[in-house]
Every structure is written in structure tokens, then in C-alpha cells.
Amino acid sequence: MYPELFDKLIEHLRRLPGIGEKSAERFAFFLLDQDEEYLTEFGNTLYDLKDKIGFCPVCGFISDKNECELCKDENRDRSKILVVSYSKDVIAIEKTKAYNGLYHVLNGVISSKKGIYPDDLNIEALLKRIDGEVKEVIVATSPTFDGETTALYLDKILNSKGVLVTRLASGLPMGASLDYADELTLIKAMNNRRKFEG
Amino acid sequence: MYPELFDKLIEHLRRLPGIGEKSAERFAFFLLDQDEEYLTEFGNTLYDLKDKIGFCPVCGFISDKNECELCKDENRDRSKILVVSYSKDVIAIEKTKAYNGLYHVLNGVISSKKGIYPDDLNIEALLKRIDGEVKEVIVATSPTFDGETTALYLDKILNSKGVLVTRLASGLPMGASLDYADELTLIKAMNNRRKFEG
Numbered sequence: 001m002y003p004e005l006f007d008k009l010i011e012h013l014r015r016l017p018g019i020g021e022k023s024a025e026r027f028a029f030f031l032l033d034q035d036e037e038y039l040t041e042f043g044n045t046l047y048d049l050k051d052k053i054g055f056c057p058v059c060g061f062i063s064d065k066n067e068c069e070l071c072k073d074e075n076r077d078r079s080k081i082l083v084v085s086y087s088k089d090v091i092a093i094e095k096t097k098a099y100n101g102l103y104h105v106l107n108g109v110i111s112s113k114k115g116i117y118p119d120d121l122n123i124e125a126l127l128k129r130i131d132g133e134v135k136e137v138i139v140a141t142s143p144t145f146d147g148e149t150t151a152l153y154l155d156k157i158l159n160s161k162g163v164l165v166t167r168l169a170s171g172l173p174m175g176a177s178l179d180y181a182d183e184l185t186l187i188k189a190m191n192n193r194r195k196f197e198g
Numbered sequence: 199m200y201p202e203l204f205d206k207l208i209e210h211l212r213r214l215p216g217i218g219e220k221s222a223e224r225f226a227f228f229l230l231d232q233d234e235e236y237l238t239e240f241g242n243t244l245y246d247l248k249d250k251i252g253f254c255p256v257c258g259f260i261s262d263k264n265e266c267e268l269c270k271d272e273n274r275d276r277s278k279i280l281v282v283s284y285s286k287d288v289i290a291i292e293k294t295k296a297y298n299g300l301y302h303v304l305n306g307v308i309s310s311k312k313g314i315y316p317d318d319l320n321i322e323a324l325l326k327r328i329d330g331e332v333k334e335v336i337v338a339t340s341p342t343f344d345g346e347t348t349a350l351y352l353d354k355i356l357n358s359k360g361v362l363v364t365r366l367a368s369g370l371p372m373g374a375s376l377d378y379a380d381e382l383t384l385i386k387a388m389n390n391r392r393k394f395e396g
């Protein structure tokens with residue numbers, strides 16, 4: 001019913017994660033309403049994306065394919081590497097301003113369900129980075145089944161390298177009601193309980 | 199923190215209706231994961247959009263800027279014109295297969311709040327279509343405040359043209375529970391009650 005090009009646009013938009021027919025249609029009509037400049041610039045970013053954006057060869061963080069700013073930053077504590085699954089996790093940690101070490105991005109998690117194994121992840125490059133300077137590797141994969149699997153795997157291979165391997169704490173999220181916490185979180189919070197400081 | 203081009207892509211995606219920072223970021227990482235072909239084709243549709251897509255000069259439905267298929271269709275009942283606010287409303291009505299007349303798309307609704315007045319809508323072209331052949335104009339704007347305002351306005355100017363002006367019925371939606379209906383809908387349903395047919 002719609003003109004062919006418009007149908008194509010809807011089809012492209014439908015592929016975006018979590019976007020169904022209705023939303024894709026809404027996006028397409030919104031785009032038709034925008035000025036030429038925005039559409040051309042948007043189109044340009046799509047054209048250049050694969051050419052210009054890739055991953056830092058050292059840590060795997062999204063970059064212009066060269067060593068990223070985080071790796072180059074001389075003010076960072078080079079004795080610590082914090083390992084995350086995705087680039088956006090780096091942004092989440094950076095926002096806390098509570099960490100000043102280096103990062104390593106796996107760009108995925110081990111998942112037997114999805115057929116993702118250690119060789120598919122950016123682990124080889126991590127092992128290469130464990131020289132004398134690095135004292136601690138903090139594993140910050142998500143506390144999900146796949147995230148835990150990945151963490152256990154990393155712990156196993158890194159321990160033999162003579163480096164301290166730690167894991168982010170699990171427990172009740174700040175501001176949460178105890179009665180809304182799920183059982184697994186409560187069990188973690190009980191097992192990891194600690195004395196008051198002070 | 200992200201490379202400049204990636205930040206730009208996130209910014210472009212954020213402008214889509216209902217899309218916040220998190221979703222735009224998710225879309226951007228999804229796009230980075232796609233193959234070159236899809237990205238190029240997606241980019242092409244954005245480039246060509248304004249050039250190739252516009253509105254049917256007769257009815258205002260989205261088209262390749264020429265008279266649309268609906269207007270050209272000789273099998274349609276040319277004595278009826280159904281007036282809707284947006285092109286996607288045409289699709290919704292066509293899906294029902296319950297209507298076989300012509301359409302007219304206003305491409306908006308009268309809204310004093312948004313500063314949209316009759317002159318901003320595709321009404322002039324509608325008046326031109328009221329020749330001897332058209333017997334009925336069915337006003338199918340949404341039963342919202344702005345939709346009702348638009349409907350009343352159309353009724354006023356079309357009545358003087360000697361054409362029958364009708365409005366889609368308002369009432370309880372099929373399958374709905376009476377106790378979940380809002381008051382206005384209930385009042386409409388009461389006022390528009392009718393005798394059983396048969």
C-alpha cells in the first residue's frame with residue numbers, strides 16, 4: 001500500500017532490537033517529516049560506521065580502530081584491569097568515578113545456548129596484557145547465568161597467571177525493598193554479609 | 199567517551215519518537231553489528247526519502263508524489279470519501295476490508311495547543327473534490343479532543359456544499375469490559391444506543 005521506498009525504510013527500522021511493525025511505521029513517518037540535512041547526516045553515519053568504527057586493539061573498547069583514549073591515558077592505575085562484557089558497561093563504570101584503572105572488553109559472554117565459546121570472545125588479548133605490571137583483574141560481567149559462567153572461566157585461566165582475580169559484589173541493590181528482592185539475590189546478600197565498618 | 203561518529207549515530211537515533219539515551223545506544227551497537235549491505239541500503243533510503251516520497255496531489259496519502267493507487271483504482275466507489283488524519287489510518291481502514299470508497303488524508307488535526315489551524319491541513323484539496331459525484335463524506339478523525347474539533351469544523355464547511363457528512367460511531371470497543379470503560383466512552387455508548395436489528 002505504501003510506496004516501495006517507504007516500505008523498505010519501515011523494513012530497515014523493524015530490524016532494530018525491540019521494534020515492531022507499529023513503531024517502525026511511526027519512526028518512518030517521523031523521518032519523512034524531518035529536514036533533508038538530518039536525513040543526510042544520519043545516512044552518512046550509517047555509511048561510515050563499519051569503515052570508521054571498530055575496537056581498540058588493546059582492550060576491545062569501541063574506538064576508531066586505534067588504541068582508545070582509556071588505554072592511552074597515562075593517569076590511570078596500570079596495575080588493575082576491570083573486565084566487562086560490553087563497551088557500554090565501561091561507560092556505566094566510568095560514570096561512577098569510583099574506578100581509575102584500565103579496562104578490558106570481552107565483547108560478549110560465554111553462552112552454550114547461543115553457541116558462544118571462549119574463543120569467540122576477546123580473551124586472548126586479555127591474557128597478553130597480564131605482564132608483571134598488572135596485579136589485579138576485576139571481573140565485572142553481569143551476575144546472570146552466562147555472566148557467572150564467563151567469570152568462572154576467567155578466574156580459572158587467570159589464576160594460573162599469578163594475578164589476583166576479584167569479582168564485583170552481589171547483593172541487594174541500594175534503595176531496594178527487601179521484600180521485593182528475588183531469592184537468589186537474598187541468598188547472595190546473606191552469604192556475602194559483612195561486619196560494620198568504623 | 200565513544201568515538202565521535204558513534205556519538206553522532208546515537209544522537210540521530212535519539213531523535214526518533216519515544217527513544218531515550220539507553221535505547222539509542224542499544225540501537226547503535228546493534229547497527230555496528232550488522233553487515234555493510236544492510237547499513238548501505240538503510241542509508242540509501244534515508245538519502246532518497248525526501249526526493250522520492252511525498253503526498254498524492256489528489257487525496258494527500260503518502261505516495262511517490264504522483265496520484266496514488268487508491269485514487270487511480272477504478273473499482274472504488276467514487277461517491278464516498280473517507281477523511282482521516284494520517285496515512286496510517288488509511289492502512290488501518292483498508293485492513294478491515296469493510297470500505298471500498300475513496301480516501302482523503304488531512305495530514306494532521308486542528309490543534310490550538312500546537313498552533314495547527316485549518317489552513318495547515320490538506321482541506322483545500324478536499325473541498326475541490328466535492329463535485330456532483332461525491333454524495334457522502336465520512337469523517338474518521340480520532341475521537342480525541344483535537345479529532346472532534348477537526349470533525350466539527352469539516353462538518354460545518356462541508357454541509358454548505360450539499361453533501362452528506364457522517365462520523366464514525368463512538369462507543370464501547372468490541373471485547374471490552376464495561377467496568378473498564380472510561381466515563382466519556384460510556385456516555386457516548388449510552389447516547390448512541392440503538393435498537394436491535396433483525
